[in-house]
Amino acid sequence: MNALDELITDWLNLPDVALQLDLEVSRVRRLIEDGELVSVRRGDPEVRMVPAEMLTENGIAPHLQGTITLLRDGGFDDVELLTWLFTEDETLPGRPIDQLRKGQRGEVRRRAQALAL
Template structure:
């Protein structure tokens, strides 16, 4: 038996992206060491990738520490098109937390922008990111 207590979590597109419940949006998170293993790079390289906006990280829930969505890595590499979208969004004033919320929100592409990127159909996601960053 399920019951609802409290209000539903906010839709990231109805309010500030920074208020989105990232832990509810993102299925799997990895710490820097896990991401480094997936990319077959030293852990320090993950920090470089984050600074260069080739990856994004956030604290998904209190006490969790900074994590990277594992969906950002595919076949041992950063998902194609992700660094470009992250750069566009950062240039538009969005931080990593807001970028992650946007990438994992269903925008009717069909689906979420991260899914479009992983399926090599990221052109529309990039176009929407550019429009949003204006």
């Protein structure tokens, strides 16, 4: 998990995600199952954690679900997906997650589709 630790410094456990989104924890689990959020197991003991930057003050980052779907359809597992979303891309500029948080999906989706081929 070291590669993700370098890319993502702020993680939320599922109860904290639920609190931030004003939902029950069971609904957060459903969001993860439905591909609206991505979680990985971290810590000791291992618990499911979500990168905090997948959330904004208004809820889940815009266009995140569609991007997750594209990458998963292209064969990305959750660690690969998170690595791609949180890796700097000078041509965007910034990281794909930053673009999605700003509501800029076009170029991010084009790149995700190209990777998925």
